[in-house]
Amino acid sequence: MDLEFDARYDAFREQVREFLAHNKPGGAIGMAEGRAEHRIQWLSLLIEHGYWARTIPKEYGGYGAEPDLLETVIMDEEFNKAGVPRGMMAQGPSMLVPTLLTHGSEEQRERWIAPTMRGEVMWCQGYSEPGSGSDLASLQTAAREDGDDFLINGQKIWTSGADQSDMCFILVRTEPDAKKHEGISYILLPMDTPGIEVQPLRTMSGDIGDNSFNQVLFSDVRVPKANVVGARGEGWKIANTTLKHERSSLNANAEGTWMRLARLMKKETINGVPAIASPVYRDRLMRLQARALSMKHHGMRMLTCNLKGESSGVAGLIVKLQNCQLSFDMSALAIDVMGELGALYDHTKYERERGYWQAHSMFSLGLIIGGGTAQIQKNIIAERGLGLPREPKPAKA
Amino acid sequence: MDFGLSEDQLLLEQTVRGFLADQVAIERVRDQRQKAGSKSCPNDRAIWSQLAELGIAGIVVPEEQGGSGLGLLDAVIVSQALGHAVTPTPFLATAVMAPTALEAVGGKLAEDWLAGIASGELVVGVAVTELFSVREDAGVRLRPGRQDGKLDGKAIMALDAFGADRLLVALDATTLALVDASAPGLEKTRLLTVDATRCTAELSFDGVDPLAVFEGAGAAIARMLEAGRIALAADTLGACESMVEQAVAYAKDRKQFDRVIGSFQAVKHMCAEMIAEVEPARSLLWYAAHAFDGVPDESPWMSCHALAHIAEIGREIASVSTQVHGGIGWTDEQNLHFWFKRIANARHLLGGPELLRARAADLQGLVPAA
Structure with a gap:
């Protein structure tokens, strides 16, 4: 056990602090909305100093540093402290770019990685379909050959940001006669192609805009065969690389949320007494603190595994399941502490923290389901982590 | 930055678990229960002497008194192994709590006791x-x-x-x-x-x-309680680990409806939920022990959290593991109840979860003055 950072990292931390002191933008940077010029400038500045696209090779528009997890931790800590976004939480940088780096052609990498990292090209993910959720490999959206092109027909759902995206990385069935997992291809599709219709899908939290959800309809959408990533029929394998990136990017800041909850309980009064003075509420707060601390230190343990290049085994597989549920449970206590006022929403009179906790609760519920439901996570934990057998397929009727 | 066990600690874990698997099979625990009856102590003095030879009795006793002079994280590794094997020993009181207090109060008498503990002659x-x-x-x-x-x-x-x-x-x-x-x-x-x-x-x-x-031994008593709570949490977690292992092994073996029961999602998810609690709890436990050794400001409340949290997941795992076994898990013959009962008894020994959480809140200044 050694929880100190090596001395050479102190210098790196100092350098990050200095950068932030000189360059911290005055106004807010809405990292999720639109294609604002100031965001592109900010991301370009970050890339120039190596705080974004740090390990992406120079020839693809990155900074070209060697991967170093502790540097990543330090950058995240310092940017969090300064309240400044370190890059862009979006599906292009977090999911498409790692996929292209592993499976893309030279031409695809040169064309897409740099503008994606600078926020000039926005991406959405075309995976789930109305009939293919947890059983993603059963997807039916078809790509029929037509000369040098494919013609895509079908429907995608849960497509975050489709209405604001330039491009879509989409899974389609190109080999109708192949087996379920072997007939899928991973294709890069411009969203302005004729035949694409984006329909907004309002979520339970009602938040269209930043977290927009959509369904997307495809009717004879023409895309060149050259836009396939990797080989035809390898889309499932390639998508699994991307899914891994999605799950590992769900690293909730449980301790930060817990502290916010504790602050609320000190401030919020019931019959003139702060909620935290109630032994009943306080006991719930303490139970959550133990869970938040567990996940915090578990994160350190996972980080150590990564640093050593060791597999974290079953200990790594439980992270998404636990963090999402913990996040939901923390907002549940916050809402209970606010009592009858806890349901106020949409900037109504007496609403607390601009409705943060209701939104947080519903968003957490979405995370429990999205990116592999809690039940799918439990299957993965049991099968890959504990070696329990897969469910046998039912006999064909 | 290295959050985990050192090479030496992994070796210690391997050695103790290997020794216990070899020497203290569950049949020996059963025999010990029989021998002790209701009139004598179930602690196995023969095993304790052997553990003392391995340096376990004096694991936290300073080297000057013949101990190994190791930290609480090392003691946690041993305690976990003892819980895993449901071994009846006086490890908690004799090898963790007493030495912590004796070293803190100091003096000739305390040093004599420490030497006796390390050699395995004195049970305290x-x-x-x-x-x-x-x-x-x-x-x-x-x-x-x-x-x-x-x-x-x-x-x-x-x-x-x-x-x-x-x-x-x-x-x-x-x-x-x-x-x-x-x-x-x-x-x-x-x-x-x-x-x-x-x-x-x-x-x-x-x-x-x-x-x-x-x-004026307040600090010695407080440290003794912290160390005891962390070591007891480790014992319960070790017992939990074994219960999960036994449930998973049984689910892979037992067949019903022409399938091993572990292929049913209902059973599979019970196993997944158990391991999903065990793994983060291990991280919490390691940190609590690290805090005891090196972050004394956090240790008083961190030790409360570790024991309370692990007691809570322990009760659930003890129940769920037994349910995975079905009826046979409920019998005396299957032996699973030794783990169930070890977890159940430990739950309140150094303060139950409600009491410990109240204390943790108080120690962090979260209880407003009335």
């Missing part, structure tokens, strides 16, 4: 229950009048005390008495619990002469 029990939970009007008091200094009263649920040679008795949060277990006027009664692998007793004092009384 501790009586601390009344510090956090007084029931049955228990409590041990110094007879008024300074010159006299005899002890009266009783202590209940004293740990590893029935078969002990020496006793550490907390009179209050700042006063610690060292007592010879065969002193005249002292009566020991075994308090039989559901757990046949841990020794708890009542100590009745009727004018007992202590060997020494340390006043």
Whole structure:
């Protein structure tokens, strides 16, 4: 056990602090909305100093540093402290770019990685379909050959940001006669192609805009065969690389949320007494603190595994399941502490923290389901982590 | 930055678990239950001597007194292994709690005891229950009048005390008495619990002469409780690990409806939920032990959280693992109940979860003045 950072990292931390002191933008940077010029400038500045696209090779528009997890931790800590976004939480940088780096052609990498990292090209993910959720490999959206092109027909759902995206990385069935997992291809599709219709899908939290959800309809959408990533029929394998990136990017800041909850309980009064003075509420707060601390230190343990290049085994597989549920449970206590006022929403009179906790609760519920439901996570934990057998397929009727 | 066990610690874990798997099969635990009955202590003195030879009895005892001088994280590794094998030993009181307090109070007598502990010759029990939970009007008091200094009263649920040679008795949060277990006027009664692998007793004092009384020993007593809580949490977590392993093994073997039951999602998810609790709890436990050794500001409340949290997941895992086994898990013959009961008994020994969480909140300044 050694929880100190090596001395050479102190210098790196100092350098990050200095950068932030000189360059911290005055106004807010809405990292999720639109294609604002100031965001592109900010991301370009970050890339120039190596705080974004740090390990992406120079020839693809990155900074070209060697991967170093502790540097990543330090950058995240310092940017969090300064309240400044370190890059862009979006599906292009977090999911498409790692996929292209592993499976893309030279031409695809040169064309897409740099503008994606600078926020000039926005991406959405075309995976789930109305009939293919947890059983993603059963997807039916078809790509029929037509000369040098494919013609895509079908429907995608849960497509975050489709209405604001330039491009879509989409899974389609190109080999109708192949087996379920072997007939899928991973294709890069411009969203302005004729035949694409984006329909907004309002979520339970009602938040269209930043977290927009959509369904997307495809009717004879023409895309060149050259836009396939990797080989035809390898889309499932390639998508699994991307899914891994999605799950590992769900690293909730449980301790930060817990502290916010504790602050609320000190401030919020019931019959003139702060909620935290109630032994009943306080006991719930303490139970959550133990869970938040567990996940915090578990994160350190996972980080150590990564640093050593060791597999974290079953200990790594439980992270998404636990963090999402913990996040939901923390907002549940916050809402209970606010009592009858806890349901106020949409900037109504007496609403607390601009409705943060209701939104947080519903968003957490979405995370429990999205990116592999809690039940799918439990299957993965049991099968890959504990070696329990897969469910046998039912006999064909 | 390295959050995890060192090479030496992994080796220690391997050595102790290997020894216990070899020497303390569950049949031996069953025999020990039979031999001890209700009148004597179930702690296995023969195994304890062998563990002492491995350096386990003196694991946290300073090297000057013949111990290994290791940290609490090392003791946690051993405690986890003992819980995993449901081994009846006085490790908690003798090898963790007593040495922590004795080293803190210091002096010739304490050093003699420490040397005896490290060699495996001395088993020391501790009586601390009344510090956090007084029931049955228990409590041990110094007879008024300074010159006299005899002890009266009783202590209940004293740990590893029935078969002990020496006793550490907390009179209050700042006063610690060292007592010879065969002193005249002292009566020991075994308090039989559901757990046949841990020794708890009542100590009745009727004018007992202590060997020494340390006043102003608040820090020693507090550290002893912190270390004990973390080590007890480790014992429960080790027992949980074994229960998950046994459930998974059974689910891979047992067939119903022409399938192994582990292929049913209902059973699979029970196993997944158990391991999803065990793994982060291990991270919390490691940090709590690290805090005890190196972050003393956090240790008082972190130790409360570790024990409370692991007691909570322990109760759930003990129940779910038994359910995965179905009817056979409920029988005496299957032996699973030894783990179930070890977890159940440990839940309240150094403060139950509600009490510990209240304490953790208080220690962090989260309880507003009325």
